[in-house]
């Protein structure tokens with residue numbers, strides 16, 4: 358699933374490309390569960406069409422479009438969704454839609470060709486959602502209404518903006534293991550499976566360590582690792598191990614420099630011990646059993 362660096366990359370890139378443009382039309386073949394509110398597609402269209410895009414930004418793993426008339430369009434890409442910027446044509450063949458990119462290059466790659474939704478823009482270009490598994494969620498409505506949705510209102514602070522004292526206070530109060538705590542969107546917004554593994558390796562903290570038992574020195578290393586890893590990943594435009602691509606359809610560069618995520622049995626880059634993979638709840642954690650002792 359795209360995490361903070363991937364969603365930040367998409368939001369920043371789209372902001373540069375579409376700010377000031379008007380949404381002229383909209384197409385989708387997604388089922389109603391992907392666009393849960395307002396319930397009818399006609400009402401959804403009414404919320405977004407003929408509105409100007411004022412700004413594109415990120416909150417946690419959500420992409421938000423501020424629209425004229427005090428409206429917000431929210432996209433949560435979930436597992437395999439990613440927004441692209443290009444031009445596509447739609448053909449209906451045997452009752453099914455076939456969407457193909459008119460722009461040659463990365464946008465024509467298979468991973469970018471599960472197009473299920475298109476916003477048509479006033480400059481002739483389009484924003485499209487490629488989503489293999491079709492779990493993405495798209496919601497439009499009044500600014501206040503969207504900001505009050507639990508998935509926005511209940512988000513914890515941005516881990517890149519929270520001061521150290523607040524960061525430590527939050528973690529000291531949490532009883533769970535640090536890996537699960539870091540991934541909880543209501544504690545810090547935006548960190549998921551990939552970056553929690555990478556952050557804990559850099560900070561030399563075992564994923565099973567109880568959050569409330571972290572020593573001051575560990576909190577300090579964790580704080581700087583969180584900032585370093587996330588900033589580095591944003592600079593490299595995210596991790597493309599699975600479906601994520603940037604809006605031009607290209608892979609991010611972080612996968613090449615990652616230390617532990619999905620590197621089971623590969624030597625630790627600090628001490629050469631094979632990286633271990635363990636289950637924590639329903640997720641996997643990758644760590645070095647020597648550098649990250651419990």
Ligand SMILES: [Zn+2]
Pocket residue numbers: 625626627628629630645646647648649
């Ligand atoms: Zn090691």
